[in-house]
Amino acid sequence: MNKVKAFLKRLGGTIAKVTKPARLFIERQTVKLLRLLNRLTIQTKSVRTHTLGNGIDVIEPFSMLPITILILYALSAWAWRITRVDLIKLIFRFGNFFDILKDMTEPRWAYFNVALRPMLDTIQMSFLGSLLGALFALPVAFLASSNLNKSPIALGFVRFLLSLFRTIPVLVYALIFALIFGYGTLAGTLAIMIFTFALLSKMLYEQIETIDLGAYVAIEATGATKVRAFSTAIMPQIMPSYLSLSLYSFEINIRFAAILGYVGAGGIGLLLDDRMAWRRYHEVVVMLVMLFVVVFTIESLSRYIRRRLT
Template identity: 40%
Template sequence: MPAPLLRLPDTALAPLMGQYDAALAARRRATLGGLAVFLLVLLVAAFVSEVHPERLFGNAGKFFDYIGRIFYLDDGRFAARDMGEWFWGLKRWLLKIGDTVLIAYLGTLIGALGAFAACFAASANLATSKGALFLMRRVLEFCRTVPELVFALIFVVAFGLGPVPGVLAIAIHTFGALGKLFAEVVENIDLKPVEGATSSGASRWQAIRYAVVPQVLSNFASYALLRFEINVRGAAVMGFVGAGGIGQDLIEAVRKFYYSDVSAILLLIIGTVMLIDLGAERLRHRLLSMEAAR
């Protein structure tokens, strides 16, 4: 049998309960007030971005129509019935996807090398001066905040159509993103080896080479691989602004209503992205286990 609950006499309980209710009500009021402000912001946002629910519901069918439509060939057959017809441009598309991966690769490599050179100046424990630290951090911030497609648009005008502006745009964005991550890795190192190297006469660069780099290299490589995965996705849309790769073919197929081409190219892109994600993840696990084994 459960023991009877201990209860305060009602006269002592009443003020406590009152306080509890008041505290609860205050919290409710704060939450409701916040929600009201938030809903107001949302309504304004909906008004500004011209949201028309009736247009959506009127056209929602069209969305699914479209998704369905891209899986049918022009003569009305289901695309998978005739793979040769569906993937008629396979050779060209694969070449373009190869280009896309190469754009991502080269952009990642250039950006990562730049980030490697810059990260020691951008980390609080190894920077030579406060001014240089501040400046380097702002430069990195600028490079990663401006979307890479904006860089690509500008570079297309400067360097001409083709993959070169795409590579450079990705390189700059990667420089900004990896520079920050690399600097954070460097800030977390053990400083004793650096002290050891410096105390036996090493210069700043010798100390970095022999005391810092061995500590950070596997982490750097792992971050660079992660960035490469992201950049493959980014490179796939570079063609939208004329900066090379498969994006050019995709946007043409969408704009000119080559329905089955859209699905074929999309499937190729998704497949490639998945393959690269898998491969890069394996490599990264290997790198990290190498690190753990040391």
């Protein structure tokens, strides 16, 4: 407790560079937390007990909430200092948003013909990447399920690879593939495929671990191969969830595909980045409307299909 109190006192010296209103706010909150910490220190020195009507003494459980709040506050103050948030700049430059919004109120609808081809590329890239990722995820989910794969070494290796794939952001994949295969939709398709593969594999093997294996064991006992037993006994149980998760991934990938163009992975994002750089906001708003309509339509269809599956 003393170390935490000392840390908070030292933290007060680090907020000198923060703007005056923010500094006063942080100082007031620091004083409140120091008082809370003093009360907490006094209370924890003596165990609080309560005597019931039958004479039994019950110890009151210690609450970690004050310490949790204290840690979150310290981390927030540290993050504030590192990011150098300038409230004055934030307030005075917020008016630029309305300048951009004003330009967007006069869209150039003729730009629709220019943006149509990149928008179709975005949809095709998302669909193909989602489809390939979902297909590859199915056999890997089988190997990553602890109730089907009884080899600890193989199980640990497969799950380690899946964790490794999920660690790398999809934008990094797109950038790597763009450097290898050149800028275009191929890089975006491969990035979406790996992202979908890693995400679906994890969600699917967790689903497989919750199903009933009675039918699988019985079919395997008749001499059938693991693949035959899996397709006969397990696939019917996980197929609704598998299709639902695949459609959900496709929804997510439509949004990702629009961003991947910023790193040269093709699609509407590449054109959007170019128009934003030239501040052609009356053309940007046309692409945003197109993107909204596409995403909304795909989400509605996906939601309807997933309801029918479940």
